[in-house]
Amino acid sequence: MRDKLDxxxxxxxxxxxxxxxxxxxxxxxxxxxxxxxxxxxxVFDALDAYLGKLDKGSCRFxxxxxxxxxxxxxAVMMLMDKLEAAAKKGAAVDVHWFYDKxxxxxxxxxxxxxxxxxxxxxxxxxxxG
Amino acid sequence: MLAGQxxxxxxxxxxxxxxxxxxxxxxxxxxxxxxxxxxxxLTIDDADTKTLRSVFAIFVEQMQNIIRYSAEKAHQPMPPAxxxxxxxxxxxxxxxxxxxxxxxxxxxxxxxxxxxxxxxKERLSRIRNMSKEELKALYKxxxxxxPEQGSKGAGLGFxxxxxxxxxxxxxxxxxxxxxxxxxALKATI
Numbered sequence: 001m002r003d004k005l006d007x008x009x010x011x012x013x014x015x016x017x018x019x020x021x022x023x024x025x026x027x028x029x030x031x032x033x034x035x036x037x038x039x040x041x042x043v044f045d046a047l048d049a050y051l052g053k054l055d056k057g058s059c060r061f062x063x064x065x066x067x068x069x070x071x072x073x074x075a076v077m078m079l080m081d082k083l084e085a086a087a088k089k090g091a092a093v094d095v096h097w098f099y100d101k102x103x104x105x106x107x108x109x110x111x112x113x114x115x116x117x118x119x120x121x122x123x124x125x126x127x128x129g
Numbered sequence: 130m131l132a133g134q135x136x137x138x139x140x141x142x143x144x145x146x147x148x149x150x151x152x153x154x155x156x157x158x159x160x161x162x163x164x165x166x167x168x169x170x171l172t173i174d175d176a177d178t179k180t181l182r183s184v185f186a187i188f189v190e191q192m193q194n195i196i197r198y199s200a201e202k203a204h205q206p207m208p209p210a211x212x213x214x215x216x217x218x219x220x221x222x223x224x225x226x227x228x229x230x231x232x233x234x235x236x237x238x239x240x241x242x243x244x245x246x247x248x249x250k251e252r253l254s255r256i257r258n259m260s261k262e263e264l265k266a267l268y269k270x271x272x273x274x275x276p277e278q279g280s281k282g283a284g285l286g287f288x289x290x291x292x293x294x295x296x297x298x299x300x301x302x303x304x305x306x307x308x309x310x311x312x313a314l315k316a317t318i
Contacts, residue, residue, distance in 0.1 A: 012161060032189050034157040067182055069189050070285035077272050102178035105186075105293060112269055 005046040013039055014065060020050050023057065027079075028064035031072040040075040047079065051086040058092035063110070064127065066100060073109070080113050080120075087119035096123045146227040146234070154203065154219040160192040167226060176233075183293040183318045184233045188226065190286045191237035191314065195222030199239035200309060229317075232295070238313040246302055246310050253300045253314070256291045264292050290316050 009015035014029035033039040087093040097110035114122040199220035222239035299315040
């Protein structure tokens with residue numbers, strides 16, 4: 001397994017920085033890709049490979065999304081499901097959802113995703129600045 | 130004559146408060162380009178962050194609805210083999226963004242099949258009459274559900290529009306002929 005997945009942000013896709021060596025994963029920016037499936041496929045694949053080997057280890061996942069369209073919301077839910085499944089298998093998973101304090105829609109969306117995490121620990125936080 | 134005709138078209142849009150208008154075949158790069166210009170205009174207007182994000186989010190959902198579902202389309206009869214996977218189908222629609230006092234309005238229209246009208250009317254009426262709390266619950270339910278047959282997205286677009294809008298969504302249908310109807314959807318922010 002590679003020790004890093006690094007996808008640069010574009011105007012329509014978020015930056016994805018999965019630092020597997022340090023168990024710190026992050027997705028940040030705006031998400032309204034032309035083709036959601038095509039963009040998220042390598043992200044899901046890398047996450048599956050990593051979580052499959054995490055076992056009882058710990059990891060942190062930061063969501064720093066400014067805006068996501070409705071089809072990306074489905075992709076984010078699938079990321080959350082994968083994290084929750086890993087936590088259920090014994091990993092210590094910390095999920096941080098950062099939202100812009102001026103946009104309560106993203107705060108609400110974070111709350112909704114958080115409600116579905118039973119075993120993974122969820123943190124809802126304002127973006128700094 | 131030429132200037133007069135175009136000026137009349139512009140005046141008509143202007144009188145309705147329209148600041149952006151696009152009528153034609155819509156592609157993802159069109160969405161990107163118009164979207165960038167829209168963000169710039171909202172920044173110049175000094176719109177607050179929430180308004181800017183909501184207008185933009187609704188614009189994206191409305192544009193993608195045209196790109197995915199408009200029943201009026203043009204396509205290459207036989208795409209070259211070297212172009213496999215290239216977009217060979219483009220869909221037609223109209224989208225306007227306007228101002229009315231302090232509000233922004235994002236309107237979109239496109240042809241739909243008559244056979245789809247009852248289902249669309251039912252879904253939109255249901256969403257239109259929901260409170261923000263009910264919308265939130267339905268959104269969550271839909272997020273977990275498998276997409277409806279014929280859906281190319283997550284089936285969340287109309288709900289996203291209704292959640293981001295500050296007033297109930299408005300929609301209408303006009304008969305075109307036996308096969309098609311013109312569908313219009315307006316969101317106010």
